Amino acid sequence: MSSKGEHQTVPLSVLLKRESESEKNEDPEILHGQASQSKKGEDFTLLKTECQRAMGDGVATFSVFGLFDGHNGSGAAIYTKENLLNNVLSAIPADLNRDEWVSVLPRALVAGFVKTDKDFQERAKTSGTTVTFVIIEGWVVTVASVGDSRCIFESAEGDIYYLSADHRLECNVEERERITASGGEVGRLNTGGGAQIGPLRCWPGGLCLSRSIGDMDVGEYIVPVPYVKQIKLSTAGGRLIISSDGVWDVLSAEVALECCRGMPPDAAAAQIVKEAVQAKGLRDDTTCIVVDILPLEKPPPPLPPPKKAVKGKLKAMFRKKSSSSHSDKEHTEPDVVEELFEEGSAMLSERFDxxxxxxxxxxxxxxxxxxxxxxxxxxxxxxxxxxxxxxxxxxxxxxxxxxxxxxxxxxxxxxxxxxxxxxxxx
Structure with a gap:
């Protein structure tokens, strides 16, 4: 036995094992909660932590969170919840390392969304669904979205990031132009005598969205090709909020984050839904998922209040794409969150090239x-x-x-x- 202060050697195998375990411990802790109030029974969620995939000679884990807001029935939402993840994973080659796996996710998500839509339409059902689909691998968050549910992220530093696009025809000029160029018509509901009411819709069918899964009765120019954004977080982590339009029609991102500050995910999700319903009543299915991404060694701290804007110092968070309805919003651009990928084109040749x-x-x-x-x-x-x-x-x-x-x-x-x-x- 060595005396105090005497140098001890450590076998290389032990060092390598320690390093390996240390690397594993660098991944974040994922805490999540959800809440919902139902009006039509067409909102569905997918919450899966510790999903496993083969990686070389080992196994890696990742987490998946999905929100499916159905319309004209629940069939498309249920089918997408049950099949989308498998369709995405089947489009990823086997035995990739972590960096490769993260790099191919955007293309695999596009393939998975289109295959899910194609397979569902073969079932000859007329329902449709919005999809906001989040995959967390280590500190990398990848979000794919069609429709008008949204995903936002607040970093531990208090900066807000929009990780999804809004595909409502009312607010997306580029999508309106794409649909009319493909043979669809965009206009408001005609009540006769030349009067038009309500939001812009796509005809035939009258859908307010330009992208969804399902909706075979509307026309295939309503596409399932998702907007995809991928970011790498700092190791300080932060909070994700994924909500259906029942929340975002009432609350801004800032209000949603502020109303649940310091609460654990379950309580936070319930508070956001409560705030939305109290504001305008239960007019639609209202669903919220809250995900905290935290360092393992630290207990969940209360999130800080958003930073006050310094006049003249604001910059765009990321390169703004015209496919996002949030292009008019600006926030500070810290060094701690890195954008890895962003693309919203509806053209497969561009998404697969x-x-x-x-x-x-x-x-x-x-x-x-x-x-x-x-x-x-x-x-x-x-x-x-x-x-x-x-x-x-x-x-x-x-x-x-x-x-x-x-x-x-x-x-x-x-x-x-x-x-x-x-x-x-x-």
Whole structure:
């Protein structure tokens, strides 16, 4: 036994084990809670922590939180809740390291959303759903969204980030232009005599949204291609709030965060729902998920009040995309939260046109959407019919199967979308 002060050697294997355990402990602690008040029974949530995936010779974990706000029935929301995650994961190649896995998530989310929509429409149901889908891997948060539910994040420093887009036709000029260019019509409800009332809607169908999953009776220019934003947090963490429009129609991000400051996630979610319902009554399903992302070694501290704006010192939080309705809002830009990815295009050719090395992680002769294996020459390049098609070589992918190529063309207004099954109501 060594005397006090005598130097002791530590075997290399022990050091490596300690380092490995230390690295694992750097991941955050995820605490979550949810609350809801139901009017129509069409809001659904998915809360999954400690999801596992293979990584080299080990297993890594990640968390998933989803909010599905259905309309015209609950069928699309339930189906999406049950199938979207598997469809996203099936679009990710096996045995990637952490950085690679995070890098391919945006493309896999696009593929998973489109496949879920395509599969659900084959069931000939007319309901639809908004989706806000959050994947947390370590300190990286990736959010994919269609519709008008929203996800916001407040860092431990008190800065607010908008991680989703609002696809309401009323407030999104770019989406209105895309729909009319694809063959749809945008206008208000006509009550006769030239009077028009209510928000802007897409006709036929009368949907107020430009993107959703389902809604086969509206037209395929209502697309399931999600807006995706990915950020890396500081190790101080922060709080996510994911809520349906029943909350955001009443509360601003600042009010939602302030009304639950210092509360644990369960109580915070309940307080946000309570505030929304008290303000205007229970007019819609009102659902909220609160997720605290915290350092493991520290107890959950009360979040600080938002920083006071310094006149002349405000900058845009991220590069603003016109697909987001929050482009008019500005907040301080700290160094502690890093933007990794942001894209909102509705065009699959743009969303799948990833550069090296990401594109080389995907199998050459597999459909980029539904993962169907194809023989060489069977697949259709995602760039077919675009300005890049003249430069293509036979091996230039990604590729789509015939069925997914038809889906892509319909969403882009390149073929009539009315040839569908007779639909049943939910």
């Amino acid at each position: 990833t550069k090296y090395p990401v594109c080389n992680m995907f199998k050459l002769f597999v459909c980029a959407v539904c993962q169907l294996e194809m023989k060489p020459g069977e697949g259709i390049s995602i760039h077919a019919g675009t300005s890049n098609s003249l430069k293509l070589r036979p091996c230039d992918g990604p590729f789509l199967c015939t069925s997914c190529q038809e889906k892509k063309e319909a969403m882009e207004g390149k073929r009539p979308s009315g040839n569908r099954h007779d639909s049943d109501s939910d």
